[in-house]
Amino acid sequence: MTRTTPDSCPGVLRLHQAADGPLARVRVPGGRLEPAQLHTLAEAAHDLGDGSIELTSRGNVQLRRVRDAAELTTRLEAAGLLPSHTHERVRNIVASPLAGRLGGRAEVHVLVSALDTGLRAAPRLAELPGRVLFTLDDGRGDVSGLGGDIGVHAVEADAFTVLLAGRDTGIRVSANEAVDVMIAAAHGFLDLSSGQWRLHEIEDGAERVAEALGLTPGTDRLELGATHDIPIGWLTQDNGLVSLGAGVRLGSLPANTAEFIAAIERPVFLTPWRSLVIADLEEWPAEQVVRVLAPMGLIFDAESPWLLVSACAGQPGCAKSITDVRADVDAAVDSGRVRIPRQNTEAETISGGNATVDSRVETHEPAERALPHHVPVATINSVVAADQVVVSGRQHWSGCDRRCGRPRGAVTDVVATPHGYRVG
Ligand code: SF4
CATH class of the missing domain: 3.30.413.10 (Sulfite Reductase Hemoprotein, domain 1)
Structure with missing residues (x-):
């Protein structure tokens, strides 16, 4: 190309x-x-x-x-x-x-x-x-x-x-x-x-x-696949100190929250999963950090539905967007329509649909790193109103077909159309 x-x-x-x-x-x-x-x-x-x-x-x-x-x-x-x-x-x-x-x-x-x-x-x-x-x-x-x-x-x-x-x-x-x-x-x-x-x-x-x-390759090759191992919560370091992994809703960190994190005076690592890690804390300060930052919206719970969702900029940030995608994601999470997938579940019946869909995607991952099964609840390729979108597992919401910022790996696309969101 x-x-x-x-x-x-x-x-x-x-x-x-x-x-x-x-x-x-x-x-x-x-x-x-x-x-x-x-x-x-x-x-x-x-x-x-x-x-x-x-x-x-x-x-x-x-x-x-x-x-x-x-x-x-x-x-x-x-x-x-x-x-x-x-x-x-x-x-x-x-x-x-x-x-x-x-x-x-x-x-x-x-x-x-x-x-x-x-x-x-x-x-x-x-x-x-x-x-x-x-x-x-x-x-x-x-x-x-x-x-x-x-x-x-x-x-x-x-x-x-x-x-x-x-x-x-x-x-x-x-x-x-x-x-x-x-x-x-x-x-x-x-x-x-x-x-x-x-x-x-x-x-x-x-x-x-x-x-x-000009270097001679060996015969062994690693199989590499996309993973979604976001470091979240209390992580005891090898030296006994603590790292705190924190999810950030849709990757948008309010400036006042960032000020609090900076005041902890520890190194911070931004992750490619739009989260962060606050490193090198003693235990007692780490507990206080969680007490302060969790109410401010940082996510320390690995089971939070927010960790399953990503979204493009949408309106008003992108002129191509059909709708305010992030507001629709907020509403979906708040109303429980972003579902945690059940482990070992092959597929779920689609709500309001007429078929059963298993949207797992080939990831070429070694078995021990395989992602949990990831199954949409809405009809694949169906178009539904924003407040009717119900999706289980990792999902990426976009304001148009370009799907900017879509993570790699097994992800259900939720794409805005003039008539609602297409899921699939
Ligand atoms: S996916 Fe479309 S609407 Fe969203 S940021 Fe990209 S171009 Fe804009």
């Missing part, structure tokens, strides 16, 4: 003109925010934006309705959130949020910093499309299935397999080599690109980049 236009991913220096006003996207490599950085974002959202921080599916953040782009740039630069003007949009780096703290085979956050530095040090890599995604998985398999372009996945504490276009190449490297190989792969992408935004869009792109790396 050859693109005829450059990618239009927004940044801080190049705002997207959304229907509700200018939108800025701030890259947060590895999702890691220091408390002062989160405080800066919260203040900016309050003073210059619409009062919320949007979390993205790449662990970045967005501010909507930005009123003063120059002032935003100044504040983000001072906070270390805009370390490069030339490379700001290419710093799309997702890493296992719990790496180095709980489970996993390797600490990848140090590699995130090195990769970010390496990208910014190479002038040519400023030409990478803003869509290119780097992934660093500590071996638990939480981010390698996100469909990145260039990545590494720990197979041992000091051994990583190289991923290209979301697939295992069989090339194994040490931790010391991992960043250099990813940087070389990024150059390889540019060598082959004739305007494509993603590596998989280039014919045999992954194979050709792997060959250009």
Whole structure:
């Protein structure tokens, strides 16, 4: 596939003109925010934006309705959130949020910093499309299935397999080599690109980049699938401290809630599931944090229906949207129409319909990581009024057929049409 236009991913220096006003996207490599950085974002959202921080599916953040782009740039630069003007949009780096703290085979956050530095040090890599995604998985398999372009996945504490276009190449490297190989792969992408935004869009792109790396692949290949293991609730770290995983309703974090989180003065990791992890807490402070933040709307209950739902911007943020999708999701969750799937249930009878539907999707996941069965209750491909939509399991609501922000893996689509929502 050859693109005829450059990618239009927004940044801080190049705002997207959304229907509700200018939108800025701030890259947060590895999702890691220091408390002062989160405080800066919260203040900016309050003073210059619409009062919320949007979390993205790449662990970045967005501010909507930005009123003063120059002032935003100044504040983000001072906070270390805009370390490069030339490379700001290419710093799309997702890493296992719990790496180095709980489970996993390797600490990848140090590699995130090195990769970010390496990208910014190479002038040519400023030409990478803003869509290119780097992934660093500590071996638990939480981010390698996100469909990145260039990545590494720990197979041992000091051994990583190289991923290209979301697939295992069989090339194994040490931790010391991992960043250099990813940087070389990024150059390889540019060598082959004739305007494509993603590596998989280039014919045999992954194979050709792997060959250009000049490394001999082994015969073993990992099967990688999308997972939905959102870290939620009380997570005891390997060192005895506590991480708190918190869900954020539709990924929209109110600025005042973000201020409270920043005041805890602990590192925060934004996850690609639009949630966050507050790390390195002692037990007693962790209990107090839950007591304060749960009433403010953060989700510490892994059984919350909010964790099953994602949505695009919808109205008023997107001019293409047929309706206010997020308001409809709010109503669906509040009225109990977002259903928790029953374990081991093959399918449920469709309410108001005339057929039984099992919408499970092939995920190519190893059996031990298989997602719970995921079954819609509404008729597949039926169109129903917003207040009649009842769906069980993971679901993504969209204001039009483009389905922006749809997560990978087994997800039921709920898509607005002029006559209601189409489910299926
Ligand atoms: S899915 Fe459609 S309505 Fe929703 S944000 Fe994308 S273009 Fe807009």
